[in-house]
Amino acid sequence: MRAPLSWLREFVDIDLEPEALAERLTLLGMEVRGIERRGLAWQNVVVGELLSVEKHPNADRLSLTTVTLGAGEPLSIVCGATNIAPGQRVPVALPGAVLPGDRRIERTEKMGVVSNGMLCSGDELELTADGDGILILAPDTPLGVPLAELYGDVIFDIDVKPNRGDALSIVGLAREVAAITGSAVRMPSFEVVESGPDVADRLTVDVIDAALCPRFVGRWVSGVRVGPSPEHVQMRLLAAGVRPISNVVDASNYVMIELGKPIHTFDGSRVERGHLVVRTASSGERLVTLDHVDRALDPDTLLIADDHGPLAIAGVMGGAASEVTDATTDVIIESAIFDPVSIRRTAFHHALRSEASLRFEKGQECRLARLGADRAAALVAAWAGGSVARGRVDTAPDEPGEDRVRFRPARVARILGADLPREAQVDLLARVGIAVASPAGAADAKVDLVIAAGSKPRTVQVPAAATLEAVVPSWRRDLAIEADIIEELARVNGYDRIPSTLPATALPLFRPSPLALRDVVRHSLAGFGLREVVTHALVSPDHLARWSWSAPPAPADGEGRIDGTPITVTNPLSADHAVLRQDLVGGLVDTVVLNRRRGRDDLALFEIGKGYGRVADAPHEWWRLGFALAGAFDPPSWNRPRRAADLGDAKGVLDALCATLGLDGPEYTALATEAALHPGQAVTVLARTADGTVGLSGVVGAIHPAAAAAWDERAEGTILAEISIRGLSGGVPSVPRGVNPSRFPSVERDLAIVVGAGETAGRVEAVIRASAGALLRSVELFDVYAGAPLGRDERSLAFRIVFGTDERTLADDEVEAAVGAISAAIIDAGGRIRS
Amino acid sequence: MDLADIIRDLGALETSTLAAISAAPDTPALDGIDVEVLGKKGALTGILRGIGALAADDRPRVGAVANTVRGAIEAALAARRAELGAAELTERLARERIDVTLPGRPLRRGSLHPSIEAMTQIAEIFEQFGFVVHESPEIEDDLTNFQMLNIPPDHPARDLWDTLYVDIPGHLLRTHTSPGQIRVMQAMKPPIRALLPGRCFRYESVDASHGFEFFQVEGLMVDEGVTLADMKGLLDEFARAMFGDGKKTRFRPGYYPFTEPSVAFDVECLVCGGPGCPACGRSGWMTILGAGMVHPVVLQYGGLDPERYQGFAFGMGPERISMLKHGITDLRLFMENDVRFLEPFR
CATH class of the missing domain: 1.20.58 (Methane Monooxygenase Hydroxylase; Chain G, domain 1)
Structure with a gap:
């Protein structure tokens, strides 16, 4: 809401500097988001008087004027406007002036005549809407005075919260200022000079559904002359952010800004027999609205109609056919109260959220229908002439009395934690126009007190003596329960006057943090050199099709499976973010691509995030770790050649992660069936906890070359992993077991095992482990060799095998027996030992 | 011889x-x-x-x-x-003399994302005050995301949360972590000191200070006799822990349908320190969170008797905290994941 200081001052005295007022308003809950100084853009623009206006000697369309600024030599200025005459006072931009839009005015020659500046239109100064003629100022405007001193203003941009529809008005904000300064609010005049016939002879109104239109007040003004509004009115409206249109329309907008009451005006001659009907639309009805859009109306739309059909969408937008035009002589003023929900739905349905609908949907006090009609009629008559018919059409003239809200002064202090005596509370409420009454009746009587309303109401019985009654002004529709009064007291008192204490209440029981295991994983991976990213959960349908897993392995124990159909956003911002992801690798691929496009080729990224699916009619969410390795894993340097990350690096990360999490060494199984992964360079991974449950499970592999080519070639070669970890969704890390290092030495044996094509290192290692016996401590592959003297398809796999026991130093024959058993098993399995 | x-x-x-x-x-x-x-x-x-x-x-x-x-x-x-x-x-x-000025053998250094790190840091601070971390779903129902928070259908306050809806009837992408208040109250008995971090979604055009996906951290403290003064004390301590000693703070009225009184909490501008600059919109203050005393309607939906229990809730954006703390000026950087942006964070 834009509130010009000059307009506020019409209703309340203000001594504070604008910045101080802005701060006080903010601290009262009317947050001032900005302060605009109108007139700052008018440098070197002063008031002058036209001494003469003559034809330009060399140009038919120009005039040559002389202008006095009151002192000094008169200036000759060339002007193109036609509305000027000697004796008028006008704004003069002198050489060196700067106008809005950074327009610089210099001394120039126009068609052979020197012009010492420029006469300004209201539009050029952004002061009125008139761009055709020069702005003619009042005859008593002082000469030579800078225009900024006369018409400069300060405009506050105030963030009025949704519960304070009453403050979407100058009068409403003036009441807030009065709460700060303690001064009184002056209301505008609602006096209407009536003449001629009774309004009932001209205008009749039928409200079909009173629930949707609780009150309709109408007035009729005859004999108006539609034209521009007085300049000071245009200036005000522009300052408040409303474009002036005509005196009649401006009067309705003026009332909306001043009182917060949206008013609609109809051309009386366009309303059949002066009979308005407020009803919902019938199916198939259409209306061309003021913005010249032909709209289909649905049966939920509330209309103002006449016997011929729709005239306006109630509370949202008028119709083009009944609009007030230059030819209009009779004006119907509509000042109605509509159902807020109906207006809000209709405005959303037609994507027509106007200043009017915004005010209607916040709810309006009943009284405003009458006040708005009277004020609008008076302003139309004042600015456009004509006579106001006697009386009003009013469908609900009985105005309800003021509401009373009971509250307990002691509870106010108990909620705020502030010592705020009863008398102080009464004084504070008085500052915002809330009178306070003591409850009537016996001292020991009980009264009902509303502590909650809305969809979960609650009323309690309390001793009357402990309560007070706040008499709520009609415009404060937001004050309905005790808590509302507590808030009002807190804000008027000022939050800075509430003490600052630390809670002295009991502590909750211990509960492990669901972030604990995630933090272990995050810090481990960062320690391994991976970089954490956060990518979008909302992705494109293409992303979903490309990166979703076709047959993901079962998750770790206690974790959610990848399951359910994709969930689609029904009102997406864009197709790129229209569905919820079911994977983590796609976002990582996109992050690799983005960074490679920007020249960073070596990337190691991870994200811990969710996937989402719909199972039956219920949402399902699961946590996963995803990571991606692209380019060199070990940063290349002068002393280390560049080496691209491969599956081995990813397995190294997983091995280390399993060790960190206290899981047994993971098992890898070849995986050739995921479309996103290279069929010859992908595995599933599975690691168990000491008690045999699945601690870690997932897939890891090189991106499928076809997938990279189809998505973005920059993704080529990326290693991807998506992993479920027990506890990722909210578990705690396992507790590592302590180890007593053996005092006895272990014995190492190296075995080179030659295998044929098709045999894998994993299988050979399994054979070693199965056959080595109880003394085995560890098996580690340390070399792979192919070439002479081996056969063409043969490979030699060299393993370092370590034996030991905590009980004694091993004897040679014990070790030799174990190695012999391994050798025999290898030969059984089709391999041979290389000597 | x-x-x-x-x-x-x-x-x-x-x-x-x-x-x-x-x-x-x-x-x-x-x-x-x-x-x-x-x-x-x-x-x-x-x-x-x-x-x-x-x-x-x-x-x-x-x-x-x-x-x-x-x-x-x-x-x-x-x-x-x-x-x-x-x-x-x-x-x-x-x-054995070598050229000691030759560069070292580089170690790959990882980093931790500033959004998650800010959430973690916020959690650590409140854990010192006995708060425990809970989590609640990202795909919420309208009832919990709005109605139980005292925001009925077609309420003008819904304008504060432009919403992304999904094709599961009655469901939406949570617009804030506040529905977690309801879920915690329904699951736990007072004394409650809960912290709820997580991802949120809004129908919001992306610019330097808005995104359609972002994180929030919700706090909730409910017991007998928890006051607005307690909230002030605790949040002042939070600001001191997060931004250092000696920063001025202020509480001013805010508006949320699920708290009453509602509060906005400002810290003196970390860029200009008070006089006003472009970073703080020339106000000298930066708003870091919204808060308030839990509304009686919300307490009741949480299964608690508002005559017996009272307390406060607060919500903040870890990205905003991170931006203020680290001098980041564009929210979009957080989800863009340019590694040059991510590198400094640990």
């Missing part, structure tokens, strides 16, 4: 050995001399082998001379050894 011969031989051995020692070029040569002269089968032993032929009276004399010779040779050996050792070490050190 008589006594004189032996003594002469010993003298000759001493002379020649001392000469050899001083001429020895390196430590191995000294080791050779040591063995040749003083070893079990060395020259000194060889000479002394003749001692058996001497008269018993002469033997001690030879022994004394031999010990003197041995002592002289050992001393010379030790001296020469020290001399040569020092030279060899000097030579080795010279040989």
